Amino acid sequence: MTCLPQNGSKKKLGLVIDLDICVGCHACAVNCKEWNTGGHSAPLTDIDPYGADPNGVWFNRIHSFEVVDDDNDSRTVHFPKSCLHCDDAPCVTVCPTGASYKREEDGIVLVDADKCIGCKLCSWACAYGAREYDEDVGIMKKCTLCVDRIYNENLPEASRVPACVSTCPVGARSFGDLGDPNSDVSKLVAEREGFDLMAELDYKPTNKYLPPRPKQNENTVSDKPVSLSPVETEKAGLLARWADKVLSL
């Protein structure tokens, strides 16, 4: 059934990604691939993986952006992106077969591999590029929020988080219930003024991003030389000025 849950899902499991902390190591994407190629939507097919034109299914990709402010001061922001499990998910409503669905119990958006006809319309409806088509199997795949880990009682409790969260070496990724205002992740979002991607589309993504913090040494940074130039003669040391005089004779 591709209608969204009527009153939305009360529980909204999702990720909070801290753009201030992420170092762009791609470990989350690698561990995602590792887990999910054996998980709910397995396999994450690779075509020509060792050839000249490798192509494959990845649920998580890390883009790196440069932000240049008005003072021409730039910073690099690493930007991991996977399915945002939107509350108002058009990838679900456009699906003609009922393969794409949003779970009422926790808000996770999934694809039923047995129903998908591979029309690709959901990938067109997703503004964020979260859908990944598997050419080999002929169906659409996507981030499952590791639905096969987070409820998995065979795993130690500490491991019952999405693979990307468990592997992040710097703790830039948090997992929890964003529908509960008192959860750790909700508090984190409130405290750090977390935001939605492309809020103007009103897809109401569950996943939130935390902005990079302002640079701490902002005052010293603004005094920095605009460009590098040779040290002026009058400002050079005594010996250098003497050498300059002698050699200029």
Place this chain on the structure above:
Amino acid sequence: MHPAKSVILFTTASGAGYGLLFLLILGHMLGVIPTDQTLALSGFGTAFILIVLGLLSSTFHLGRPERAWRALTQWRSSWLSREGILAIVTFLPTGIYGLWWIFFSSSEFALLPLIGSAALLLCCATVYCTSMIYACLKPVAAWHNKFVPAGYLVLSLSTGALLLNAILHLQGKNDQLFDMLTIALIIIAVVHKFYYWQYINENTAQSTVGSATGLGSMGKVSLLEAAHTEANYLMKEMGFKIARKHRQKLRNITFIFGFIFPIFLISLSGMISNATLSNLTIILSILSGGLGIVTERWLFFAEAKHTVSLYYGAEKV
């Protein structure tokens, strides 16, 4: 957006087919076109062949065509599902109308006006659903606007009229009224197309790389390093660039072959007294119009930009 050949064939062929059905049935109900069986057989035949060809072709781009029947289940939310169902339902009244016209037109059939009206409504509704498959997609600003449904409906009628006009000509049943009507529909289509092109030139999406990353308030955002070294599915499907490079040329081809030549050739055929030459001009008008509408549809897909490009180096879409 990647212009899949199957989808181009589907939208143009079925669009022209529904336009032809609509005009045939409307013309018959109003009593303004000939009522003989040859016209009915060739008209309904051409329309049904185009529609079936279009619908079959639309299943070719599916990853799992054997499951295509499943696409008829989600009419509550999905325009694609609605389109599929309406396409099938439309066969019923249009088919009954065609069968009656071909085989039983000598006898009275009280329900005919009702069936005809249902057929007219369903033809429009099906084309409208086709257009809404695209017009409902918020990430594609070139599609998410009111011009798109209007354009699909107008082009369906103008290409249908071009076909019906040719059928009438080839059977020696043409009159100036229908020539004029066809030309009028083509003119409406070309005016619409110009307004659409102007609209998409002037209106880019609200989303920018700044809003896509949420970093816009900090300064000017640009992609520093891509997520991977090779192109992926998203870039191939949503990042199609060839059309944008040749946009003006392709628009000119659409304008000249899709609209100007057909108008000229239809006018010309009316002036030629030699039947063979006149028929030849009309066949040329179909070929030219066909090339024009296929280019138009290719461009419709290929020049539309998707917000996902913002994560792959585009600053606005």
